[in-house]
Amino acid sequence: MTRRIGLPLLAATLMSSFPVAAHAATRPAIFPAPAELTLGSGAMTLGRTVTLSAAPGTDPATVAVVEQILKDAGVATAQRSGRDTARIVIGRADAALVRRALAGITPDAQPEGYTLTVTPATNTIVLAGHDADGLFHAAQTLRQLVARAELPALTIRDHPAMPVRGTIEGFYGKPWTMTERARHLDFLATVKANTYVYSPKDDPYARDRWREAYPAATLAQLGTLAAVAARDHVDMVYAISPGPSICFSAPADLRALEDKFDALRAIGIHRFYVALDDIEYTKWNCDADRTAFGPSGAAAAGKAQAQLLNAVQAGLTRRDPKAPPLIMVPTEYYDAKETPYKAALRQYLDPKVVVQWTGTDVVPPAISIPDAKAATKAFGRKTLLWDNYPVNDYAQSAGRLLLAPYARREAGLSGELTGILSNPMNQEAPSRVAVTGVVAFAWNDRDYDPDRTQAFAARALAGDDDAATAALLTFFDTQHLAPTFGSQPWQEQAPRLHALLDRVRDALARGDAAARRAALADLTRAADDLANAPDTIRAGVADPSFAEQARPWLDATALWGRALQQAAAGLGAADAGSPAATRYFAAARALAAQAAAINSIPGATRIDGPIRIADGVLDRFVADAPGLIAAPAATE
Structure with missing residues (x-):
C-alpha cells in the first residue's frame, strides 16, 4: 500500500533533502523606512515569556507601551531572567545598562533618534533612545517587528529627516469629535508623528468668538486631549484665528490672545499658533490700525501682522524661556511669488516665528526642491509645509474620499522644509491612509515608497488581516483621484x-x-x-x-x-x-x-x-x- 504524506510531513521531507541555512534572516518591512537598517546573521524567537530590563530613569509610560506590545503579540514579561528566556533592554542610550547591552554599537545621536538591535547570539533585544521621544519611537518599531514569528538579527539606527511631522485639523465643516481626535493621536503615535494642531475652522472660540474664554466643560475636554497627546509623544498645538475681527494695534486684543493662551497652558498645552489665512487684507478692522500702519493694503497688512506676532512671541518667551516658537500661517499662504505682503512679513517678522506655506497653490499638484527654496527666499526662513491633502472640504472634492498614496513631493525636501503637516479630511479614520504617507515622507523622504506605504496603511487598518487588506486596497483604488483647485487632478482615478x-x-x-x-x-x-x-x-x-x-x-x-x-x-x-x-x-x-x-x-x-x-x-x-x-x- 502506498502511504499518503500530509503536507507538513511532505514539506519536512523535501526540506531534509536540501541544505537549509538555520534561521536565515530576511529584511523586515518597517514604516516609516528607517534611516539605516543592517541585517546580521541568524534570527531569534521571543517565546512565551521575556525578561524586560528598563534602565533607571526610563519613562514608565514607555515601559508600559512595550509591555502592551509584547502582550498583544502573546508574550508575557518578567523581571527576572529565566533559562533560555529572551531579554529586552530599554532606556536612554547614555544609561549604563543600555550601553553595556549595545556591546560597542554606536547609537543614533539625533533628536528623536533611536537604536534598536536584535542579537540572536545573546538572545537580546535593545531599544535605546537618544531622548524620551526616540525611545518611544523605538517601541513603535518593535511593534512592527514582533508581528513576525522570528526576529532577524539586525541593527537599526534611525531618526526623522524633518523635525515636525503630523496633522493640522484645519478643514472647514463639521470638526472631529474629541473621541475622534484621541483616536487620531493614538494613530499618530504608531507612525512616529510628533505634532497635532488643533485648528478646526468651525470652533467659534478659536475664530468668530476668539476673544471669549472657553466654557469650563470644553476646556476640560481640551485638557484631556492634551494628556492623550503627551502620552503619545505628540505635541498638541493650539491655533487661534483672530484675523476676521482683530485690531492689530490694540493692546486689548493682544491681551485677549495672551489670556487665551494662558488658559490653555494651564491645562497642558504649551505650543501656540496664530492663523491669518482666508482673511481680507484690503481693509482694516479698526481705525486705530489705519492710524498705526497707514492705508490698508498688502504691505501694511504684512507689517501689522508681524508687529502683533512679534509681541505674542515675546510674551511666550517671557512666560517660558524654553517655550517652542510661535507658528503662523500668513494671508498669502500659497505660492512663493514675491509680493509686497511677503516682503513686509520677511522684513519685520521675528526670525523665531515659524511660517507655514501650502506649496505652489492651495492644493499643489507637486512640490519640488526649487519650489521650497523659493518659499525660503520669499518668507526669509525655511517654511513648515501645510499640505492640503487629503482634505476634502472644497467643491472639487465633493463626494470623494481621498485615498491615493501621498506622492509627487520630491525626495530631498527635508533639506528645505522644517516639516510637513497634513490637512486631513472631515472623516478621521479614512484620513489615516494618506496621513501615513505624509508622516513617512517627512520621516525619511529619500527612501519613501508611496505604494508600499499605502499597503502598510491598509494592513494597519485591517489589523493585519490579509483579506481585509486586499479589500481595502481594492476600495482605495476607486478613491484614487486627487483634485486640485483647477480642472486637472494631480492623481488619476482608479x-x-x-x-x-x-x-x-x-x-x-x-x-x-x-x-x-x-x-x-x-x-x-x-x-x-x-x-x-x-x-x-x-x-x-x-x-x-x-x-x-x-x-x-x-x-x-x-x-x-x-x-x-x-x-x-x-x-x-x-x-x-x-x-x-x-x-x-x-x-x-x-x-x-x-x-x-x-x-x-x-x-x-x-x-x-x-x-x-x-x-x-x-x-x-x-x-x-x-x-x-x-x-x-x-x-x-
Whole structure:
C-alpha cells in the first residue's frame, strides 16, 4: 500500500533533502523606512515569556507601551531572567545598562533618534533612545517587528529627516469629535508623528468668538486631549484665528490672545499658533490700525501682522524661556511669488516665528526642491509645509474620499522644509491612509515608497488581516483621484481598475477568441472582488470607525461591483451568442443608477454630494459594455 504524506510531513521531507541555512534572516518591512537598517546573521524567537530590563530613569509610560506590545503579540514579561528566556533592554542610550547591552554599537545621536538591535547570539533585544521621544519611537518599531514569528538579527539606527511631522485639523465643516481626535493621536503615535494642531475652522472660540474664554466643560475636554497627546509623544498645538475681527494695534486684543493662551497652558498645552489665512487684507478692522500702519493694503497688512506676532512671541518667551516658537500661517499662504505682503512679513517678522506655506497653490499638484527654496527666499526662513491633502472640504472634492498614496513631493525636501503637516479630511479614520504617507515622507523622504506605504496603511487598518487588506486596497483604488483647485487632478482615478478595463477593451478589439475569454475571466474576478470588498472591509477592519465614516462609499462600491458583474456576464453571454446579454446589460444599468444616486452623509463633510466611485472609469465601462460585443437579438 502506498502511504499518503500530509503536507507538513511532505514539506519536512523535501526540506531534509536540501541544505537549509538555520534561521536565515530576511529584511523586515518597517514604516516609516528607517534611516539605516543592517541585517546580521541568524534570527531569534521571543517565546512565551521575556525578561524586560528598563534602565533607571526610563519613562514608565514607555515601559508600559512595550509591555502592551509584547502582550498583544502573546508574550508575557518578567523581571527576572529565566533559562533560555529572551531579554529586552530599554532606556536612554547614555544609561549604563543600555550601553553595556549595545556591546560597542554606536547609537543614533539625533533628536528623536533611536537604536534598536536584535542579537540572536545573546538572545537580546535593545531599544535605546537618544531622548524620551526616540525611545518611544523605538517601541513603535518593535511593534512592527514582533508581528513576525522570528526576529532577524539586525541593527537599526534611525531618526526623522524633518523635525515636525503630523496633522493640522484645519478643514472647514463639521470638526472631529474629541473621541475622534484621541483616536487620531493614538494613530499618530504608531507612525512616529510628533505634532497635532488643533485648528478646526468651525470652533467659534478659536475664530468668530476668539476673544471669549472657553466654557469650563470644553476646556476640560481640551485638557484631556492634551494628556492623550503627551502620552503619545505628540505635541498638541493650539491655533487661534483672530484675523476676521482683530485690531492689530490694540493692546486689548493682544491681551485677549495672551489670556487665551494662558488658559490653555494651564491645562497642558504649551505650543501656540496664530492663523491669518482666508482673511481680507484690503481693509482694516479698526481705525486705530489705519492710524498705526497707514492705508490698508498688502504691505501694511504684512507689517501689522508681524508687529502683533512679534509681541505674542515675546510674551511666550517671557512666560517660558524654553517655550517652542510661535507658528503662523500668513494671508498669502500659497505660492512663493514675491509680493509686497511677503516682503513686509520677511522684513519685520521675528526670525523665531515659524511660517507655514501650502506649496505652489492651495492644493499643489507637486512640490519640488526649487519650489521650497523659493518659499525660503520669499518668507526669509525655511517654511513648515501645510499640505492640503487629503482634505476634502472644497467643491472639487465633493463626494470623494481621498485615498491615493501621498506622492509627487520630491525626495530631498527635508533639506528645505522644517516639516510637513497634513490637512486631513472631515472623516478621521479614512484620513489615516494618506496621513501615513505624509508622516513617512517627512520621516525619511529619500527612501519613501508611496505604494508600499499605502499597503502598510491598509494592513494597519485591517489589523493585519490579509483579506481585509486586499479589500481595502481594492476600495482605495476607486478613491484614487486627487483634485486640485483647477480642472486637472494631480492623481488619476482608479489606475488599477482602469488598466484592467483597458486590457479587456483591447482583448475584445483584437478579435482573438482565447484572449477574449481570458480577459472576460479577469473582468469577472475583478468585478467579484469589487462587489465583495465592502462586506470584507466591514467585517475585517480593526477600527469600526473606518467603516462607519466610509459607509456611503462602501454602499456605492458594492452596487458598482454588482453592476460590473452584470456587465461582465452580459459580455460573456454576448460572446457566447446568447440573447440573455441584453438582460444582463439592463441589470448593470439599473445597478449603476442606484449607485450613482447614493449621497454623502448629510453634514459630515462641508459640501454634500453624490458619492463618486472610480468615476470616469467604472461608469464609462458599464455604459460602453453593450457596444463592445454585438449581442444577438432577444427572441419572443
